[in-house]
Amino acid sequence: MNTFIVKDLMVPLSEYATVQEGSTLFEAVLALEKAQEEFDYEHTPYHHRAVLILNKDKRVIGKLSQLGVLRAILPKNERTQHIEDISRFGFSTSFINSLREKYRLEEGILDDIYKKATRMKVEDYMQTPSEGEYVDEMTSLDTAMYQLVIGTHLSLIVTRGDEIVGLLRMSDVFAAVFHAMKSGELTE
């Protein structure tokens, strides 16, 4: 385990799902699906779970996760905002869900989902990476693990100097740790 460095486990940028700034949410979802189909699953069983957003200079300016897509397509209007506000006042989850259920029955939550996704621009919903989400490709895996855990990140953007070269996914780090555990069990 302690001999691994980040670049040993990262997914190269060329294999990751990416879209240009200005793309729609629907185009991002298609890009994710395509990347998942083309990905080489020989070394890892895990699917991609996010799309990187690139600017015209091919630099990463944001990340759109599956959670981000779901968040984007949920309706946002006065009534849903009202329910979100109520949740700040200490009501139970089951109570808040009963309000959402009532809303769903009366107005529907996921109608026109395709139309919505073709109107939304990725940059409006992407997450801009914070300083703690970048890691140099030569960093040891042990150190990168700290960065994932302390920052509660699902992935880190891997750099080589000023260049972004890939992504270190939590799922791959977990798989490596799990593999090391099993190896230890066999040798003892």
Add this chain to the structure above:
Amino acid sequence: MQALEKLLDRIIQRVNINLRELGFDVTPYVRELIPRMQMFKFYAFYGITPHHPLNFQFTHSNLAGSYFLGKCRVTNSLLYKSDIRGDELKKKGTVFQFQEFEIPITRDEQIDIEDSFLIKTLVHNYSHDPETLEKFFIKDTISMHYANIHGSPSDGCFLGPFSTVDMTTMHDCVIGAFSYIQAGEISHKKIDPGTVWVRSPDNFNFLYRYEYNRLNKYINFTAGNRPKGLLFDFVEDHKKEFERVFALVNIETPRSVPGSASLDRYAVIKPHTKISENVLVAQRAYLQNAWLGKGANAQENCYIINSRLEGYDITAHGGKIVEADLGKKVFVGFNSFLRGRPDARLTIGKDSIVMPHTIIDISNPLTIPPDHIIWGLVTNKHDLETNSMPINDFSKIETKFSLGNMIFEGNGASFVSAFRHRIDHILEANGAFFNGAENKGHAQKNQSISFNTIQPYPMGELKGLYPSIIIQP
């Protein structure tokens, strides 16, 4: 004068630092709100009684027109026409019950105000926070006109006009105008105007929110402006009468006041008012053609005009009752505004509970039957259908309920019981049940009170600041 300006800057900065996470800047709300001339125009005064510890400490503060009773310390603060009423503070040697803990009180509780700016604010009751039992602190806090800080320690907060925080410790919060919060402890919350929230974790949770467009008619407070709306205009319209009672050194108590009742010399009493036995009328209360039956009370900033209260009625701090008839033991919560018309009277049946911050403003006669609970905004019979219900029905709620803009989760019986218990406690504390020998309360104890006045520096660099003063027996 320079010292006063520096003090205001210091308070604004400290509150802003606390509220930076909420992105709230208090500066435009308070910077020019009170003309500086007003801040050295009025004297401050304190009460001396044999029933409350005498211990006042004022340091580097302006106290214009403010009133103090009980054990208070004020440091680096501006208090404008505020009431710091420490007659319910915990006493040394008593025991505070919190859940299964019995916590001994080792010294008299003190209201401790530091780096704060309170405008026409009432501070009353005692700290309900088990972590700070002997110090009821108000620190780095700004509160606007007619706010109530009731048993609620506060650190780094802004309270809008006519807001009330009741038995709730607050850290770094913004409380919108006309909001009522009773929630135990809150932090880093921005509460919208017109929110009425009563929560007891694991027991019940009541939430009502006024619609902005309807609330604006009654209270509207925006940056850079004085509060506006019917509530503010109503109070301002009666201001002149108070100037007279504050200007007079000696004022005679009307002969018709029974020996067991207490009528504060800083209350305004207009003709045709009837005060019965065990009635308590606090300072800054306004009575005009008001009939107060046995054990009724009118607390600070209350207005009772052309109205009849049958007896044991509570008009909590800031309650206003106009052209109305209330049966026995009707509770009118904080800052409620109940207004009938001469040709359209409001009648509320006995044992009813008018929730804090309720507005009933009618132009046709309206009768609310006995044993009802009323909340929110009621302007006609139609509104009443979605803003009230029989208390008995409310008590039957077991899990959740909603009606109009009100939502409730928890046990209705527990909610009603908490209110009933509190109503009885208030009546008892106010001396409503005094029988000539036992059950003395504020109505009887507050009769033996004398007042002293204190004044600020009249000119120079310290103009407007009061000299550091320690007043002890």
